[in-house]
Amino acid sequence: MLAPLILRGVNFKSGIVQGPLAGYSCAPFRRLVWQHSQPAFCYTEMLPAKQICIEHGAFNRYTSRHPDEVKLCYQLSGCDPKALAEATAIVAAMGADCIDLNVGCPKAKIRKKRHGSALLAYPELLYECLSAMRSATQLPLLAKIRIDGGSNERHNLLVAQAVMAAGVDALVIHGRHWREDYSVPCSWGQVALFKERCKGIPLILNGGISGPKSLHALLHKTGCAHAMVARGSMGRPDWIHYLSGPLEGELGSLSLKQSVRWLKQHLEDLSQLESCETVRLQARSIVPYYAKQLSVDSAHHLVRIIRGSSDFKNLMLSLKKIL
Ligand SMILES: Cc1cc2nc3c(=O)[nH]c(=O)nc-3n(C[C@H](O)[C@H](O)[C@H](O)COP(=O)(O)O)c2cc1C
Incomplete structure (x- = not known):
């Protein structure tokens, strides 16, 4: 069941992570989340590694952090190991608590650059990217992926191997294929393969969590102990507080x-x-x-x-x- 996330000896004190939302999960949103919930950490919006290198750590809407924020994971995107390593070092110096590579974005403009979910089809490149990030930081390193889901693609095994070989500290699994939109039911049966291949690192499950009951049912079904939610906190910064509460708890209506x-x-x-x-x-x-x-x-x-x-x-x- 739900357990605090511990990555590289750091206890993040909660088993629920606030996920990334491009166009939304900047500091003002995350500050509200911290004021009304106690996640393990929140994610920045996806940050293109090359842009971070060009701007060299400049604070702007995408990189800034409010003093009320507790733990923050900077999510990078890209497919150039050198740029990813440099960007990792830059966001680490900016105060990141952990760093993630986006391996799930389904947008055509991202995929055509071989970023986001496109990396799933290139496990060697994925390994090189994550290895480069690994060698650039001692901070907890994560990868957020999508799975084979209802497709004919069979990348799960190679992706699991790449992630483990590169030495990531946790794997976030969004339980859908990149072609599947956000309302398709997740293929949780596929978590078993990751459980078998990614022994020793936490799996953080993401997708289709609609309340404490569905969260606990998912953790029970998969035998995992950690989850990520993203959209539920939009307009409802107390969402993770609610999820962390009793199984039978009700989400109060808002005035x-x-x-x-x-x-x-x-x-x-x-x-x-x-x-x-x-x-x-x-x-x-x-x-x-x-x-x-x-x-x-x-x-x-x-x-x-x-x-x-x-x-x-x-x-x-x-x-x-x-x-
Ligand atoms: C508007 C929007 C923006 C998103 N931006 C990102 C992103 O920048 N990086 C990422 O890894 N996932 C992104 N996602 C995916 C979410 O983090 C999450 O995986 C997905 O919404 C499923 O979780 P949920 O049902 O809890 O919302 C985005 C999703 C939406 C709807």
């Missing part, structure tokens, strides 16, 4: 005021990292996550405020009036 408090902090923090106008526009794609927690009327009211505001200051004043 408009509570959602607005969270949304307001999220946008205020973002405005420290991006221009107010950029944040005003981004608020349109962020608000649905907070609105979906509310009654239909409150949700419409909130969305109308965000869409109707012509400048950031007015937007924040309108949110303040609700509190």
Whole structure:
């Protein structure tokens, strides 16, 4: 069952990890998660290794970290071992608590560069990438993969071998094939192969976790002890707290005021990292996550405020009036 993650002697004190969400899991989101949950660690958005090398550790929206954040895993993407090693050293110097290679992104623009899930088909290159990262840091090193799932591809075994040979400290398994979208049921039967081949490192299972019962059923079925959740915390930073609680626990409903408090902090923090106008526009794609927690009327009211505001200051004043 759920057990604290211990990687390279570091006890991360929880068995649940907050996963990466490109376009969303930057410091303002993660700060909310830490204020309302106690994950083992949170992930940055995916960071292209070459970009990290070019910017050489510059703090920006993607790399910055709020003082309230406890443990942070920087996720790199790429397929050039040299650039990945250099980027690993850079994010380690920036204060990373652990570092991960993205081996699961299904987006065409990522795959065509042989990054993300494309690496699954090149286990030797995957091994070289992870080995290069391994030799660049003593911090816990992870890989986040997708599995064969319902496809004819048979990469699981070679990927498991590559990961182990490179010396990673934990493997995150998203239980779907890269062609499968986020609603297809996960193929958890395939975890058995990884359990057999990746002895001695924790497997962190990801996908389809809808509450404490489904989390515990998954851990029971697979015999694993650790999980990652990603989308559940969007608009609901207390999601991991809820998952970590009793099996029969209920996720309380949210008042408009509570959602607005969270949304307001999220946008205020973002405005420290991006221009107010950029944040005003981004608020349109962020608000649905907070609105979906509310009654239909409150949700419409909130969305109308965000869409109707012509400048950031007015937007924040309108949110303040609700509190
Ligand atoms: C909008 C969005 C962005 C994502 N960005 C990343 C990413 O940058 N790196 C990554 O490894 N996975 C990424 N994922 C996948 C999630 O981390 C996670 O594997 C997936 O959502 C399944 O977990 P969940 O059901 O708990 O959300 C993303 C998923 C979504 C929906």
